[in-house]
Amino acid sequence: MSETQRSSQQHTNHAQHHVPPPNPSPQQVTGDIIGRLRAASGLYRTWVLFLALLFVGGVGGFIWRASGGFADRTAWGYYAAMVMYIFTTFQAAPICAVATRLVKAHWRRPMARAAELCAIVGVFNFFLFLPLLWLIPPLKGRTSLWFDWPLGAPYLFDVLAMGGLALLGLALVWTSALPDFAAARDTLPERRGLYARLSFGWLGTKRRWLVHEWAVIVLGALYLASYVMTSTILSTEFSMSLVPGWRSSVYPAYHTITGLQNGIATTLVILLVLRTVGGYRQYVGLEQFWGLAKLLLALSLLWFYFWWSDFIVHWYGRTPREQNIMLLLMFGPYQIAFFIAWLCSFLIPFICLATNRIRVSVLGPPIVALSPLIGSFFDRIRLYVSAFSIEDPFHHELTQVPPTHLPDGADVLLVVGGVAGAILVYLLATRIVPVLSHWEMQEGILLRAVRPLLRMPALVIGKPR
Amino acid sequence: MRERKVLSDSLINDELLRFPLHTPTWFWFAAGFLGLFILAFISAIGIMVVFGLGVTGLNKPVMWGWMITNFVFWVGISHAGVMISAILRLSQAEWRRPVTRAAEVLTVFSLATAALFPLIHTGRPWRAILWVFPYDFARGIWPSVRSPLIWDPSAIFTYLTGSTLFVYVALLPDLAVARDRTTGWRHAFYSALALGFRGTPRQWKLQTIAGILLSALILPVFVSVHSIVSWDFAVALVPVWHGTVFAPYFVIGAVHSGVSAVATMMAVLRWVFRLENYITPDHFDALGRLLVTVGTAWLYFFFLDVVFALFSQEAEEVIVMQQRLFEWPWNFLTVMLLVTAYVIPVPLWLSRRVRRSITAMFFTSLLVNVGMWTERYWIIVPGLMKKYDFSYSWDQFTPSLIEITLVVGSFAIVFFGLLLFAKIFPIIPIFEQKEGQIFAEEIEVGRARVPAVIRE
Amino acid sequence: MARRTIMGVYTEANGAASAIEGLQKAGFAGHEYEVLTGAPYPEGAFGEPHSKHRLYxxxxxxxxxxxxxxxxxxxxxxxxxxxxxxxxxxxxxxxxxxxxxxxxxxxxxxxxxxxxxxxSRLPASLPAVYDRRISEGYVGVVVTAPEERLGRAIDALKQANPDVIHDERVRSPR
Incomplete structure (x- = not known):
């Protein structure tokens, strides 16, 4: 072979690296997604058992904590941080599905359900959230979002916000999964009863599909709006308004942005599990990890941006009020938590994901995603534990910064049990709701083709309407 | 995408180079008309320099008025280009193709115009350079890095340089087309600018990468520019200015007004240059959808700003808020900015019919910018009016004829710049259109043929 | 050794792709030929080699x-x-x-x-042979090779039905 022939051979080989994979057959997709609802693996059962044990431990921790009563708000700081951590991670994850559906991103298909299914955890978190209501101090004499009125504004609106979000999440998952339930009804005779009830007599008529598409988009948009509002209200209610003199208008937006960041991170980790042990290697691939990695990179930059917007204004203001707030939240008793949050939520994901080799890979993004998940945990601690440690919120300014409140045994049990409970709920939900959206995958097959463009194979994506 | 026209390369060349290569009579009238306003603008500056800042409506507590409002407004508009161009490039949105260049050029001219305002506001523009750049080795006096007024020029300089180069790099292939279709001095001019671009696979590949890489680099700059502009206000302890939300609030407001300005401009381009083959209702539909999201985000930040000013229960914040919400003319301006920037346009954009109507999009997007100009004025002036809460040295602000001339003139400068650019260069990227034709495909779903695109 | 530049101009991109195939079969290496197009085709569409760059x-x-x-x-x-x-x-x-x-x-x-x-190897002068119609959708295949091998190149270009083949002698080796 001459040198030139060899080089042209190399070029052809090189071009072949970019060949997009062919479509799987519709039957294969049904078998892989719906068929997997039939039986659970041994590994799955082991994990369910393990998480259930941890959750029971958490219940024990709760009883231990509750036996001390609700008068001492400081003692409940870690509990509040845990509830808000689940809110920031699991309850934000559906937004990945919502946003990518809104912009009709083709690569979302294998990811959307895994992300939106996290909304189920919202119901669990709603019950975890309820005890926090007993910890809200009276409105008189402190800053608050609410006016003091007979119905008891904070209690009513907080429950409405959190409950509404949980309900919307359920509605979103159920509506989106309707066609999948119908597919399960028609393919799994042994579980026909359950799926017949869940699918509400779904038939894939044209009209039904049109309504379904519209409903999924509208419910998704509502979920997004509701998440932003709930994040705004709860972050103000359970941290900012408990600290006299803390009045940062960017804080609720910062809280929401961290939610979006951790929603993406949560989805990435779930996708890795689906790919490695869930048996979806063929469906969950580079496209999904890369797509989410780009978003995670952008959100990590936004984390810094929103934090910096807050910091620079306080740093310049330099009033005693502002200096004490900076001390409490960043450079004082919770400086280690703040430092870890800063490192893990911004610096590590930024540097890693800015590197092409890590961003454009399957393993890189989900492993990097663990970093903001850890960072956000410490971030919630510095925000909520510090706020809960203020004994007297009825002042105009914070004059004394309280010392660090470290967790005790009950806190450890509570936090670990709570997070384990959230994962457990998700795992249990995957036994009923297909973890890959069957209808979106089937639609994807219809709208995707691999065709030659002159001398190279090219991926063609249909864009209806 | 519903409408997809098959256009030959030579037709695309002809239509998009028609205005640069042939001069209609109306061009001279338009240029002359705008020139009159620019002349008035220059005269106003002359008067201000000769007689001092006393000829403006500025006074003791209100030392920033219309000029700074206009500065913030034009910096906001300048966020159109990179927002549209960078985000749509990064997300490989097909509908970006005819929009990118006009948006980028709008960025360049509005940013340059914006930069004029703080400069003339100094009263002695020629000395401003001495306050900004480190030069004074003799006296040892250096610019203060701690002042946000020093951050501004650094951010604007970076953004202006970046976006100008961005426009130029993306213009290279089109300059080559112009070179190949001209003779004489025009040929020499375009040849020199095209740098010998000839369309090899390597050059095209780098052109594509350049679009993405420069987008990714300019996007963070774009965010920083309006943030820094916002810190001009926010880092000061002036009531209602000292808000942490200012940076993202200003940026999202800039995007709202910038994308709206792009919609307005696209409508004008379509009408004036008869670009029906390139700027279609699909593009307005997509812009409308984007604007619904951006507008709603802006409203969220607007409320954060208002709610948390009241949340603070600080006496001075509450006084200014009270004035904004209940005292004439500020109560009118509050309602006006909300109605024009959100209440009218955004619900209308929820309707597909409105989004696809170019006339409707022209007027609604124009309305947004009326609202956004008002919003900037509403943000800047009231805080200053009651700045000295101890001495009660409070005053009102009324713009003088000079300031009105300057503001009107600034619009003329930007329009003139756009017109001149469109006269010399293709305002719609020719190569992007051709690429769009190559990437257009169809997929058969049952009996239906669905429009499709090739993804690299 | 004297090298010469020729260019086959094709009305359709497919013709140019066939010409590249022919050139590759005739033993021409990637650096000896170049496709000129008026619009960006995805890299590798003509079967041409991928080029490396250090832009990052x-x-x-x-x-x-x-x-x-x-x-x-x-x-x-x-x-x-x-x-x-x-x-x-x-x-x-x-x-x-x-x-x-x-x-x-x-x-x-x-x-x-x-x-x-x-x-992008700019600024540069245009190749010794050039066709302005490339900006109108024609596709050019430029071959620069030693004189004695050019016959094979012309054959390969001709087999793909070019609109025209430009041929110009270059004075110095390129």
């Missing part, structure tokens, strides 16, 4: 330069003129960061643009 180094170098200059400028001006303002330290890091950020980005952007121009 440019922004990194530029960012480092910009950062260094900005760091020097901001710290030096503050130290050289030590005036306390609003109780802030003389060497205030947060405001320095703002300007250093802009400096870094400016450096990165400037170097990227230089990199794009350099990596």
């Amino acid at each position: 180094f440019f922004p990194i170098i530029g960012a480092c330069c910009g950062f260094a200059v900005a760091l020097l400028l901001t710290s030096a001006t503050q130290i050289a003129y030590p005036m306390v303002q609003g109780g802030k330290p003389i060497l205030s890091v947060p405001p320095m960061l703002v300007i250093m950020y802009e400096g870094t980005m400016l450096g990165a952007i400037l170097f990227t643009v230089l990199g794009i121009i350099f990596e």
